[in-house]
Amino acid sequence: MFLVDARITGKRLVARDMYVITMHAPPIASTVLPGQFVNIGWSPGPMLRRPFSVYRVDGERIEIVLKAVGVGTAQLLSMTQGDRVSCLGPLGHGFEFGAGPRSAVLVSGGLGVASMTLAARQAASLGIRVTWVHGARTKEDLCSESDGDDLIWATDDGSKGVKGTAVAAAPDADLVLACGPNRMLAAVAARWPEAQVAVETYMGCGTGVCLGCAVPLKRGGYDRACREGPVYRASDIDWATLPSHLSYAATP
Amino acid sequence: MSVDVGALTLRGPILAASGTFGYGTEVPLLERRALGGMVSKGIFLRPRSGTPPPRIVETPSGMLNAIGLQGPGVEALIRDYAPKWAEWDFPVFVNINGESAAEYAELTARLDGVPGVAGFEINISCPNVEQGGLYFGNDPRAAAAVTDAVRKRTRLPVWVKLTPMVSDIGVIARAVEAAGADALCAINTFVGMSIDLNVYQPRLSFRTGGLSGPAIRPLAVHLAHQAARAVRIPVIGIGGIATAEDALEFLVAGCTAVQVGTATFVNPRAIAEVHDGIAAFLGARGLSSPADLPRYLPRD
Numbered sequence: 001m002f003l004v005d006a007r008i009t010g011k012r013l014v015a016r017d018m019y020v021i022t023m024h025a026p027p028i029a030s031t032v033l034p035g036q037f038v039n040i041g042w043s044p045g046p047m048l049r050r051p052f053s054v055y056r057v058d059g060e061r062i063e064i065v066l067k068a069v070g071v072g073t074a075q076l077l078s079m080t081q082g083d084r085v086s087c088l089g090p091l092g093h094g095f096e097f098g099a100g101p102r103s104a105v106l107v108s109g110g111l112g113v114a115s116m117t118l119a120a121r122q123a124a125s126l127g128i129r130v131t132w133v134h135g136a137r138t139k140e141d142l143c144s145e146s147d148g149d150d151l152i153w154a155t156d157d158g159s160k161g162v163k164g165t166a167v168a169a170a171p172d173a174d175l176v177l178a179c180g181p182n183r184m185l186a187a188v189a190a191r192w193p194e195a196q197v198a199v200e201t202y203m204g205c206g207t208g209v210c211l212g213c214a215v216p217l218k219r220g221g222y223d224r225a226c227r228e229g230p231v232y233r234a235s236d237i238d239w240a241t242l243p244s245h246l247s248y249a250a251t252p
Numbered sequence: 253m254s255v256d257v258g259a260l261t262l263r264g265p266i267l268a269a270s271g272t273f274g275y276g277t278e279v280p281l282l283e284r285r286a287l288g289g290m291v292s293k294g295i296f297l298r299p300r301s302g303t304p305p306p307r308i309v310e311t312p313s314g315m316l317n318a319i320g321l322q323g324p325g326v327e328a329l330i331r332d333y334a335p336k337w338a339e340w341d342f343p344v345f346v347n348i349n350g351e352s353a354a355e356y357a358e359l360t361a362r363l364d365g366v367p368g369v370a371g372f373e374i375n376i377s378c379p380n381v382e383q384g385g386l387y388f389g390n391d392p393r394a395a396a397a398v399t400d401a402v403r404k405r406t407r408l409p410v411w412v413k414l415t416p417m418v419s420d421i422g423v424i425a426r427a428v429e430a431a432g433a434d435a436l437c438a439i440n441t442f443v444g445m446s447i448d449l450n451v452y453q454p455r456l457s458f459r460t461g462g463l464s465g466p467a468i469r470p471l472a473v474h475l476a477h478q479a480a481r482a483v484r485i486p487v488i489g490i491g492g493i494a495t496a497e498d499a500l501e502f503l504v505a506g507c508t509a510v511q512v513g514t515a516t517f518v519n520p521r522a523i524a525e526v527h528d529g530i531a532a533f534l535g536a537r538g539l540s541s542p543a544d545l546p547r548y549l550p551r552d
């Protein structure tokens with residue numbers, strides 16, 4: 001785990017209101033694994049850091065994906081090249097590829113693309129054939145970037161690709177990895193209990209001490225999205241108790 | 253930088269606050285040299301699973317938490333963590349919790365003498381099942397009864413962490429001092445609430461939570477000061493400390509030491525920065541120790 005004063009090196013639009021931000025964070029870039037995240041703070045900004053999956057690694061740089069949803073993300077998006085953020089990571093337990101899967105399907109919804117690119121590249125490097133199924137509300141909300149051998153689009157309104165959800169549009173495979181709204185992940189769990197899913201929770205410290213990012217488990221009790229997670233076996237989670245809708249408080 | 257908290261000498265005036273440091277074994281990028289001591293995550297006799305999510309929500313300059321004192325119970329603490337504490341070069345206090353005075357007493361008796369346990373911080377912000385769920389910390393008699401129950405079962409230092417949710421903190425402070433507390437920790441979190449306007453419901457599943465962070469600092473400085481004026485035993489200041497200047501405010505207001513909590517979530521180097529900042533402040537003014545700071549502590 002590293003605490004890096006990271007210089008922002010770029011920003012690009014990849015879907016409606018959705019941006020990729022690139023920052024210079026060499027020790028994180030060289031150690032991050034698919035499904036892991038960074039906890040980012042900036043000033044002036046909210047008190048708590050905000051967690052972001054690492055979307056891609058490019059040399060000494062890492063990339064994150066964000067949408068302008070609140071005051072905090074708007075502040076982050078208003079930063080320009082050369083501005084600095086405090087980047088803590090890599091954090092959490094990511095995707096596992098095990099021994100011998102020959103095919104993988106990656107299911108992402110909306111911002112869920114954030115943890116998929118690294119996973120797709122890792123799978124490809126292991127000789128696994130990757131099908132990426134990406135869902136969003138409309139054509140404009142689909143991420144313009146993708147990876148993998150085959151690509152399937154799904155939109156709620158049918159404006160691009162298959163009409164319907166990404167889960168419904170996805171084929172079966174040896175390995176299923178998913179990231180998106182918790183409601184979508186619950187659907188993944190219903191179809192593929194063995195799938196690995198990256199959940200979303202509120203987060204405090206990001207390092208395992210505050211116990212704020214509790215994930216309810218089917219066997220009872222809770223563990224921490226920031227340490228044991230954010231990636232879980234889908235059938236291990238008590239989906240009825242995991243909040244399906246998070247809305248960050250305004251934090252001027 | 254050493255300070256005396258009663259008979260106990262700490263090598264520095266900063267401790268890690270309970271609930272923000274786990275059991276000290278998982279803290280990232282820890283700079284131990286800056287720690288005068290540590291207070292463990294609150295523990296009960298038995299394991300507790302805690303409250304359902306959402307457990308935390310950010311608020312302006314602060315956060316609300318309702319973790320529900322999730323923890324493995326005292327036996328796991330003794331087995332898994334105390335042996336590590338015994339090897340550390342700073343004291344670890346155990347934050348103890350119970351639903352009755354008898355439970356606090358049993359917990360103390362179990363932990364007393366365990367290598368690695370340097371003392372106790374009593375969390376009196378727990379509901380007392382024998383008094384219909386009334387919080388120990390809101391009633392001077394109940395607060396004193398718990399303090400007395402713990403005091404009788406150990407010769408280690410006993411600190412009492414006061415709740416701010418009272419009309420006169422001096423009354424509680426004097427009651428636990430009389431019951432044998434060695435020091436007071438002031439203060440615990442304020443109870444607060446935040447509403448999600450999308451669903452017309454509280455953001456926390458527990459409805460309410462404890463407010464911490466810089467938002468509470470002026471309130472905490474005042475209450476720690478009030479407590480310090482009320483008693484002769486040392487007061488350890490807590491509440492929204494993120495910088496050396498914040499900590500110095502508590503020290504000048506009458507505290508002997510401080511605890512840093514929520515700030516470490518934001519800045520893993522917070523404790524080291526507070527420590528080094530205090531040292532620089534003292535050095536620049538020719539003061540050799542925190543005890544040499546002028547105190548604003550009128551006695552009336």
